[in-house]
Amino acid sequence: MPNGAIAGGRIDASQPAAMGETLLSLENISKEFPGVKALQGVHFDLRRGEVHAVCGENGAGKSTLMKIISGVYTPTSGRIVYKGTARSFASPLEAEALGIAIIHQELNLIPHLSVAENIYLAREPRRGFLVDRKALKANAQKCLDRLGVAIDPDRRVRELSVAQCQMVEIAKALSLNAEVLIMDEPTSSLTEQETRLLFKVIHDLKASGVGIVYISHRLDEMAEIVDRVTVLRDGRYVATDDFAATNVDEIVSRMVGRSLEEKFPERTSRPTRDVILAARGLTRRGVFHDIDFELRRGEILGFAGLMGAGRTEVARAIFGADALDAGTVTLEGRQLNIRSPRDAIAAGLAYLSEDRKAQGLAVKMPVDANMTLANMDEVSNRFGLIDFAKHAKAARHYIDLLSIKTPSASQPVRLLSGGNQQKIIIGKWLFRQSRVLIFDEPTRGIDVGAKFAIYQIMDELAAKGIGVILISSELPEVLGMTDRIAVFHQGRIAGVLETAATSQEEIMHYASGYGRAGSRA
Amino acid sequence: MTMTVATPPSPARGRLTDRQKDIVQKFAALGSLLVLIVVFSLTSNAFFTVNNGMTIALQVTSIALLGIGATCVIITGGIDLSVGSVLALSGVVAALAVKELGLAVPFAMMLGILTGAFCGLINGILVTRMRLPPFIATLGMMLIARGVALQITGARAVSGLGESFGVLGNGALFRVVTLGDDGFPTVVFPGIPYPVILMVVIAVAVSLMLNRSVLGRHIYAVGSNSEAARLSGVNVAGVTRFTYVLSGTLAGLTGCVLMSRLVTAQPNEGVMYELDAIASAVIGGTSLIGGVGTMSGTFIGSFVIGILRNGLNMNGVSAFTQQIIIGLVILLTVWIDQLRNRR
Numbered sequence: 001m002p003n004g005a006i007a008g009g010r011i012d013a014s015q016p017a018a019m020g021e022t023l024l025s026l027e028n029i030s031k032e033f034p035g036v037k038a039l040q041g042v043h044f045d046l047r048r049g050e051v052h053a054v055c056g057e058n059g060a061g062k063s064t065l066m067k068i069i070s071g072v073y074t075p076t077s078g079r080i081v082y083k084g085t086a087r088s089f090a091s092p093l094e095a096e097a098l099g100i101a102i103i104h105q106e107l108n109l110i111p112h113l114s115v116a117e118n119i120y121l122a123r124e125p126r127r128g129f130l131v132d133r134k135a136l137k138a139n140a141q142k143c144l145d146r147l148g149v150a151i152d153p154d155r156r157v158r159e160l161s162v163a164q165c166q167m168v169e170i171a172k173a174l175s176l177n178a179e180v181l182i183m184d185e186p187t188s189s190l191t192e193q194e195t196r197l198l199f200k201v202i203h204d205l206k207a208s209g210v211g212i213v214y215i216s217h218r219l220d221e222m223a224e225i226v227d228r229v230t231v232l233r234d235g236r237y238v239a240t241d242d243f244a245a246t247n248v249d250e251i252v253s254r255m256v257g258r259s260l261e262e263k264f265p266e267r268t269s270r271p272t273r274d275v276i277l278a279a280r281g282l283t284r285r286g287v288f289h290d291i292d293f294e295l296r297r298g299e300i301l302g303f304a305g306l307m308g309a310g311r312t313e314v315a316r317a318i319f320g321a322d323a324l325d326a327g328t329v330t331l332e333g334r335q336l337n338i339r340s341p342r343d344a345i346a347a348g349l350a351y352l353s354e355d356r357k358a359q360g361l362a363v364k365m366p367v368d369a370n371m372t373l374a375n376m377d378e379v380s381n382r383f384g385l386i387d388f389a390k391h392a393k394a395a396r397h398y399i400d401l402l403s404i405k406t407p408s409a410s411q412p413v414r415l416l417s418g419g420n421q422q423k424i425i426i427g428k429w430l431f432r433q434s435r436v437l438i439f440d441e442p443t444r445g446i447d448v449g450a451k452f453a454i455y456q457i458m459d460e461l462a463a464k465g466i467g468v469i470l471i472s473s474e475l476p477e478v479l480g481m482t483d484r485i486a487v488f489h490q491g492r493i494a495g496v497l498e499t500a501a502t503s504q505e506e507i508m509h510y511a512s513g514y515g516r517a518g519s520r521a
Numbered sequence: 522m523t524m525t526v527a528t529p530p531s532p533a534r535g536r537l538t539d540r541q542k543d544i545v546q547k548f549a550a551l552g553s554l555l556v557l558i559v560v561f562s563l564t565s566n567a568f569f570t571v572n573n574g575m576t577i578a579l580q581v582t583s584i585a586l587l588g589i590g591a592t593c594v595i596i597t598g599g600i601d602l603s604v605g606s607v608l609a610l611s612g613v614v615a616a617l618a619v620k621e622l623g624l625a626v627p628f629a630m631m632l633g634i635l636t637g638a639f640c641g642l643i644n645g646i647l648v649t650r651m652r653l654p655p656f657i658a659t660l661g662m663m664l665i666a667r668g669v670a671l672q673i674t675g676a677r678a679v680s681g682l683g684e685s686f687g688v689l690g691n692g693a694l695f696r697v698v699t700l701g702d703d704g705f706p707t708v709v710f711p712g713i714p715y716p717v718i719l720m721v722v723i724a725v726a727v728s729l730m731l732n733r734s735v736l737g738r739h740i741y742a743v744g745s746n747s748e749a750a751r752l753s754g755v756n757v758a759g760v761t762r763f764t765y766v767l768s769g770t771l772a773g774l775t776g777c778v779l780m781s782r783l784v785t786a787q788p789n790e791g792v793m794y795e796l797d798a799i800a801s802a803v804i805g806g807t808s809l810i811g812g813v814g815t816m817s818g819t820f821i822g823s824f825v826i827g828i829l830r831n832g833l834n835m836n837g838v839s840a841f842t843q844q845i846i847i848g849l850v851i852l853l854t855v856w857i858d859q860l861r862n863r864r
Contacts, residue, residue: 321752345754359752362745364812373742374753376735384735428753 019049023211024069024100024180029078031064038064039075042237044230046180046211051202051225053214053243056232056255062215065232066182069213070102071095083179101173102182107165111158116140118157119172143171147201163194170201181205182213187221188307188473192512199225217474219248220508231255264480265455269462271299271483275333276467277349277436279318282327287313288491291327295436295467300458302478302499303471305488305511311471312354314488315438319351320344331436345374350429354440354471356418360425363414367406368395370413370424375432398427402457419450426457436467443477455481475504489513549857550804550821553850557825561832568835575693575711579782581827582716583608583791585820586775587798588805589727590768592819595802596731596744597761598811599655601768603644603662605794608776609787610670611637615777616679616786619686626685630781634773640666641769645762663795670788679786689715690782716778723771728816740764744811800847801826804854825850 025045031038039061046052056062067073068080071089080087082098089095092102109118116136117124125135140153149167157165166186173181183202187195202212202225214226222229222243229246231238231254238254256263274297282291288310295301303311316322318329320338329336331347338344344351353359361370372379372394379391395409402423406416413421422442429437439458443451458481462468472478478485478499485497487510494510562569587604594601615633618624624632640662647658693712701707731737739760742750751757775794780786803809804825805818826847833843 319752341752342754342756351752353749353752358746359748362742362749362812364745365741369738369741373738373750373755376738380735385729385733386735386738388733 019047019209021048022046023048023083025081026065026069027079027081029065029068029075029080031061031068031073032076037235039068039235042078042232042235043240044069044237045240046213048179048209048211049206050227051206051212051214053216053222053226053229054232055215055219055229055251060232060255061235062232063184064235066102066184066213066215069095069180070100070182096176096178099177099179100182101176101178101180102184103166103169103173103186104184107162107169109157109165109168112156114154114156115144115151115160115168116153118168119143119153119175121172123175139175140171143175144168146174147171148204149197149201161194163190163198166190166198167201170205178210180211180213182215184215185217186214187216187218191306195221219251220505263452263476265452265459267300267459267462267481267483269298269300269459272297274298276331277469278330279314280328280330282314282317282329283325284313284317284322285325288317288488291493293486293493293496295469297465297467298462299483300462300468300470300481302482302485303469303488304473304475304478304485304507305494307473309488309511310491311488312440313491315351315440315469315471318344319349319438321351345432345434348433348435350374350432350434350437352422352425352429352437352439352442354444356421356425357414361413361421364412366410366412367399367404367416367424368392368409371395371398371427371431374428378431394431398431401430402427403453417446417450419446419453422446422450422454423457426454430461434466436469437461438469438471440471441473442470443472443474475507478507479504487511550806550818550825550854553854554821554825554828557828557832561828561835565832565835568832572711573831573835575714575717577824577827577831578717578720579714580831581823582714582720583775583779583794584797584801584826585720585823586723586771586778587768587794588801588819588823589724589816590764590771591795591798592802592805592807592814592816593727593731593740593764594655594768595799595807595809596740596811596814597764598744598747599648599761599764600659600799600809601641601644601765602656602659602795603640603666604768604772604775604798605791605796606663606666606670607637607640607769607772608779608791608794609789610640610666610776611773612776612780612790613670613674613679613786613788616682616686616780617673619682620679626683626688630689630777633777634770637773637776638766638770641766641772642762644769645765648765649758649761667788674786674788676788678788680784682784682786684784687781687784690778690780690784694718716782719774719778723774724816724820727767731816736760736763741812744813746812797823797826800851804851822854 023046027043029042029044030040042061042065044054044065054062054065064073068075071092071094074088074090080089082100087098089098110121113121119140120136125132125139137153144151144153144167147167147170149164151160151164151167157168160168170181186198190198205212214222216222226243228240229243229251230240231251233255275294276297277295279291279293283289291314293301303315305311313322317324318338320340320343329338331349336343336347338347341351357363362373368391372391376386379394380386392409398404399406399409404420404423404427406420413424416424442454446454458468458470470478470482479502482499485499485502485507487494487497487507489511490513494513497506497510558569567573587608590604591601611633614636615629618629618632619626622629644659644662647653647661648655691714693714695710696712697709698706699709731740739750739755742753742755743757743760747757776791779790801822802814802819803822805815805820805822807814807818829847829850830843833846838846
């Protein structure tokens with residue numbers, strides 16, 4: 001593959017403009033939704049040939065800002081200047097036509113179409129009424145060559161890896177002559193090696209004068225590619241710095257606005273030696289292998305690792321949602337025979353899915369119906385008829401216990417906030433008297449206050465003797481809440497670490513397969 | 522998203538809450554039902570009479586019985602296209618059981634209803650075990666059941682079934698007949714036809730099941746989010762299968778009632794009835810995406826269709842025009858439903 005191809009590509013030829021010139025600037029941008037201020041007075045500017053990172057916690061307003069840049073939202077107030085002209089983009093298509101492309105976290109490719117067809121979707125080269133398949137393939141090949149990636153333009157997208165899909169998205173952006181490229185968490189599901197390739201491509205794009213807006217939670221890797229960094233917090237602008245002039249600690253403290261400790265409640269539960277749940281040799285072929293761990297009473301056990309390392313898959317298999325090929329699960333000394341979630345629930349296990357809307361809640365149904373769904377026997381008589389007095393009492397009890405904010409128990413859950421939805425799911429499993437709760441990314445997309453409440457609930461559960469497993473991609477959360485951490489790497493547990501004696505760096509090394517050796521921090 | 526909360530979102534400002542919208546929807550269907558009754562009463566003298574009321578109720582029974590089953594299936598996110606054919610097969614089986622096997626009428630009809638239940642069970646297995654899309658599974662059953670009905674009768678009507686076969690469809694409770702001075706009997710009150718009683722009893726029972734039982738709760742949960750239901754320990758396959766069996770059983774019952782009314786079993790009976798059933802559910806606010814639907818809504822929906830047919834007939838509107846009008850009514854009500862769900 002011609003690696004230097006980008007330099008001779010279309011971008012450079014058509015853009016002799018000077019590096020460092022301001023390409024895009026957003027001045028005093030605010031965005032309000034009914035009842036909420038998502039952004040207030042945010043500034044952001046992007047120069048040609050730079051990578052500008054936007055950092056902030058979940059809910060800090062990064063996505064809203066990106067949606068404003070890419071034309072999905074129109075700001076409530078403020079000015080967007082693009083290449084010297086004040087603009088307001090009416091739609092993503094308009095922004096795209098002007099050279100602003102976004103590569104979404106959830107990739108927006110059509111799995112059944114080929115790579116070439118995806119790159120030129122809705123812009124297919126034509127001969128008369130028909131698609132010019134030869135030109136389509138040749139043009140797509142040119143785009144891919146410019147990136148220096150070896151992907152066959154005829155392959156179906158569903159056969160590609162996530163990293164390859166990302167490259168296809170970038171190729172698509174290049175085919176649009178994009179001068180501004182927004183990358184939303186591009187490395188979150190990439191392997192170390194794939195990340196290298198992506199960074200090389202980013203370097204080449206920089207050299208050709210493309211401005212890149214880069215969003216990532218992985219501050220550690222930013223040093224390699226990022227030139228400047230802007231921090232947002234709670235929808236407000238905090239600061240913009242040259243990356244060289246700042247450091248990760250400073251960025252983090254700006255993001256959080258306080259020291260890390262305050263984000264987590266004091267742990268009151270103390271781990272005992274009493275094992276509640278033990279897994280031995282759990283294997284689901286091709287997904288995870290020989291998983292051994294023990295969960296002790298009073299303990300919160302963390303599952304850390306990169307996306308796709310097998311954490312969720314192990315949890316789902318223990319819960320009977322997916323089949324196990326081998327291995328045993330023991331609860332309080334009794335070996336379980338679980339073939340479906342019903343068996344697992346009957347045994348006293350609970351799994352709180354990472355995808356609340358798709359797997360956790362019947363969103364059209366009211367709060368009380370969701371809360372009692374896993375334990376209808378408790379609120380019905382022996383003829384299978386619901387006892388509405390008991391039903392209402394149970395719902396009320398857990399709404400109060402977990403301080404769920406809802407106008408009434410008959411409110412459909414889709415109208416509640418993420419934090420309250422998560423509490424409803426917790427309430428469902430508490431009502432079921434579950435003895436082990438597996439939380440899968442319980443605070444994803446939840447605001448800071450509600451996060452704290454959920455951490456407190458987890459601690460109280462552990463203190464009551466309920467086993468708690470916390471699966472999380474946010475290392476501060478794992479470090480702040482757990483007693484021990486099982487780090488997953490490619491379907492195996494790479495190591496079990498004592499939380500008090502480990503660090504973010506050590507976990508990352510285990511998660512990327514290096515183990516204790518090969519430390520680079 | 523964390524966002525700074527400026528003002529709590531108030532539901533009272535111009536937009537309706539969900540509960541209010543539900544009421545509007547229900548009253549929209551009920552309102553149009555009342556409008557139809559008023560209009561037809563004014564345009565035709567014979568419309569608003571006890572006799573015609575009973576006629577309408579009788580005509581509505583088949584739509585309503587099938588609609589009840591269709592509603593349950595649709596709430597789970599499925600669809601049952603086979604009921605029209607299954608009712609024909611069930612009726613024909615009942616008739617042949619009387620004529621060829623010499624079974625007593627109640628047992629023969631029981632056999633017919635079981636045939637319907639069996640067809641429903643097959644539908645349920647195709648959908649849950651073999652994971653066929655409900656549309657395809659029941660489309661297949663629609664063709665197969667019709668084919669079997671035609672095959673076993675040689676495509677001929679089965680008649681000469683005896684008077685007792687007609688009791689279920691033609692009998693009535695509280696029928697009051699007096700003998701006039703001239704010696705001819707005069708019907709003072711036509712009575713409540715057995716099919717109407719069946720319809721009301723079943724509608725109430727299924728309504729109770731949906732609203733008050735664990736099974737009903739699970740039916741809504743499966744339709745609202747089947748994966749969440751599964752992960753909450755709901756027997757999703759079992760619940761789904763149940764709705765198809767219920768739909769098939771009610772189709773079998775409808776078949777027996779219809780054939781009994783004619784005292785003849787027609788293998789060609791019930792063509793396109795599945796569409797009336799689905800229409801009645803949809804007019805009544807059942808969402809084809811699943812998770813939403815009520816018995817009262819479907820009941821109103823089937824009366825809207827029944828009264829439209831009856832009233833248009835009485836006003837001498839041609840069968841072709843009737844179809845156009847019913848089609849427009851379906852489009853209009855579903856459009857209202859879309860408006861309700863848009864946000």
